[in-house]
Amino acid sequence: MSRNALQKKKHSKSSSMHTPTPVDRAPQSAEIPAVATQEPKEGHKPNVAATERVVSSLIGASLLAYGVTNLFRMSGQGSSLASVFFLARGLTGYCPIYQALHIDSTPSGHSKNMGIRDPRSIKLRHTMSLDASPQEVMEFCRDNNQLARCFSQVKHVHQIDSFHSNWIVSDQFGVVRFPVAVEMTQSLDPLSLSWVALPVSQCPIHGQISCKPEPHGHGTELTVSVEVMTPAGLLGKTLIEWLSPIKDETLSTILHKMKQLMETGEVSKSHDFELGPSTESDLVWSRLVKNYLQVKTIKTMAQGSRL
């Protein structure tokens, strides 16, 4: 039975058993938050380039030939098994390993930056409720000096005009400092704005902030999305995800601080947590080294993406 037929059958069964009410009706596509929507599953769509398919087929044939002639040895049996994978990969053009790693070396994959060496993006997205009106939240987001208090890495913000500012970014100990020039764009929706780090900053990062009122209160649901382009394909992306502070936790920390500032007027501080235990000075050194590595990684990444 085809998938469509199955879906139709499921639909008819459910509709015969349960009449949708205005309350429990299925949400329309426009109502589903972007974060909840996922790429449709592509099934076994080819994801291996033509040249790779030929190479895979040749490797598969060679392994099979070795396997058949040595069928009663362990090496021959192993070779025969491996040949199945390579032959299938070559003949069908579909590789399950590629699919698991989100790699597509076909021309259509390259067009979506899914090739092995294509630049990849790290996408972060976080939503948080704030006890303030959407207008107040947007006002806070447009005030760079207030906003900068949420970033432990930002030492100073120089406002150039209403839409341009220069952010001085540093590590915790001030070992590495570099400026990031930011341009803010106000969209038609007054409760949304976008920002991008200008190319001169060597930091290929951009993002969006959007607010909407909470359904049953006077608070705001704030959604922040950030996208960073990384060089060197999947390997570069993986390394940057491990080494740099561009992570979900960083975005979450920033939003927590923003919430604290908006709801209480101060950022929560704990002496121990901020400074670390005084009895274990080695931890401070490890933090220093880690910070240095993180900032160096961002700078290297930025230079790489320019190249």
Next chain:
Amino acid sequence: MKAVVWHGKADVRVEQVPDPFIQNPGDVIIKVSLTAICGTDLHTYEEINPNMQRGSILGHEFMGEVIETGPEVTRVQKGDRVVVPSPIACGGCYFCKNAMQALCDNSNPNAVAAEKIYGFAPAGIFGSSTLMGAFPGGQAQFVRVPYGDVGPFKVPQKLSDEQVLFLGDIFPTGYMAAENCHIKSGDTIAIWGAGPVGQFALRSALLLGAERVIMIDRIKSRLELSSLRTPKDKVFALNFEEIDIDLALKELTGGRGPDACIDAVGLEAHGKGSWFPYEQLKQALHLNQDPSTVLREMIKACRKGGTISIPGLYETLVDKFPMGSVFHKGLHIQAGQPHVHRYLKPLLTLIENEALDPSFVISHRMNLDEAPLAYDLLSKRDEHCMKVVMRPWS
């Protein structure tokens, strides 16, 4: 200043540490007049809590005098005598505004780490692990208290320190545990653990209208304390090392089971039978497993449609949790740190009206310098050691 500093398993020292200072405009500094050791501090002492930083100042039960206030503090002033709630609440978030201060969104500076484990972060707590913000605790001569307009609670001079100290943690913990049972007239409540929280839960349950309260423990002096100033026909004490608890509870409730069960023990539960050594082994190996002995007993014993109330602390995962029983018996589970701020006024009124004098749980009075001895006594579950209070300035 002098403070009780944790250095590792069974290693607390009284040391000279830097004085706290105002870090935020809403902070106040308290000169501690009386502090206590809680069961939660014992979890840290015994290194059951894996996220504690060495060098941390312990203690979340303390009171004292306000000696310094931040520029934005208006509700307390220098010289005020205050009790400080153990959870730190900002007063401005959704949870604080809805009287769920232990779930405060903003007070925990390390919320992101707690979110990784729990999904959402609880409030910061004094003298606690990094997951709860690693705030320096109250077993010290001075403490920095954030959100000075929200937490510190002024207490009348006519009441002694010992009478009001426990408003900051264990009294509201016991009271909330009983309140969570939604007690109706004629109800029977079973309480596992006759320690200080269990004692307050017992008395709170009686105040809230329980007909019978059954205390379960293995330490005789604690079971005996249950009968102190409580009606003899309403309070029953069971020693789980001597009798079969499940059978005894059925007998005492006409075969129906208690209407609600309170776990005033948490993650250092003792038990008997084959489960107990198995759970001790998992805990010793740091397998992130909290013991489920008491939880399993409660869930089995509770009547159908009853309530399981859990004021005892749990940190990680619980193995062999009888979810099938919870489902098929239609049990309600209520748990969590106490929303201390919510209970300060009503419980102070109870003390003022002499309905309850919380100082009855104190068994030892010591100086701060004697803290290592106090921890040692408590960790050995000394028969006569119930609650230790310490004076940092004597």
